[in-house]
Amino acid sequence: MYTELINRHISDPEQHLKVFDKNSVYLPTKKIGKNNPKADEIKADNAARQEWNRTTDMALLSGISEAKILEVKRTEIHEKTSQFIKSKGWLPGLFRSIVSKAKDFLQNLIREHDMPPKPVLEIDMAEFRTMQKLMIKAQDKAKEIRHLQDTVLPKLKQQIADTKGIFKGKERKALTEQIQRTEKAIAEKLDKLPDVLKEDGYSDVQAFMATYRKAEAVVEQYNRDLAAWERQVREKQKPTQKEQAKPPERESVLKRLRQLQAEGKQRNPPRQRKKSFDRDSR
DSSP states (O other): OHHHHHHTTOOOGGGOOOOOOTTSSSOOOOOOOTTOTTHHHHHHHHHHHHHHHHHHHHHHHTTOOHHHHHHHIIIIIIHHHHHHHHHHOOOTTHHHHHHHHHHHHHHHHHHHSOOOOOOOOOOOOHHHHHHHHHHHHHHHHHHHHHHIIIIIHHHHHHHHHHOOSGGGHHHHHHHHHHHHHHHHHHHHHHHHTTHHHHTTTOSSHHHHHHHHHHHHHHHHHHHHHHHHHHHIIIIIOOHHHHTTOOOOOHHHHHHHHHHHHHHHHHSSOOOOOOTTSOTTOO
16 A cells, blocks of 8 residues: 555656565565674575576476466465474574475476477567567577576586596586586576566566467467458358458457557566666565
8 A cells, every 4th residue: 555655656657666466476585674683594585585586487488387386386385384384483594495495396397398389470460479579589598598407407417426536536626617607607597587578578577478378369369260250251151241241350459469568568567776676676
């Protein structure tokens, strides 16, 4: 209520305050005040939350449904946290451990889930073609990350496990440095993944994917209706009835696509802020 009241007096929409959506697939990070005695613990918790958020972006682009991610978040994070607190009380590092295991659980789901096929640019609708191109761009980046996570990194770790003996020190050191570089590259690519969509006005991967799925359904329904109309005119309608048959209205579909895009970009709009307050500062 206070947020809504404040926002009424802020003319610039990009500067509007927002309350974190508890139904989001993401986890909010906590802000750290000055001289906070628990600053180190909060930083560590925030790092775990950000790892979950990055993994969530990968899950969405890998085709895992928002409902499934929310289910994992509820069962593997919220419920387990509640159970541990009831049985053992609050322990330092408890939440980090639970979130880390939930992230690993979600990563296993991603590994088991094949990347969805790239959209085929066959639809003659500029609005949806733009979204398809954006989807392809985001999926390509997600595939790069998955290749590093699922192929390159495990192979390097296996190599270092097989490199034994007192005379293999230099080789192990080189492999260790290569693993560190690969892990750093993965982290950097995960951080930059939402930026692909933010450039087009979407606040995060969840907002884009929700809009894309709705737009996809609208276009698919239009194509089905159009195919049915063409078949009806071609095969079933009599010559006198052809004049009465009307194709589905293309303009109404375009209007709906534009409406969906506008709604998706308005959902938790990105704010101009310092670099330290990025998407994960929820």
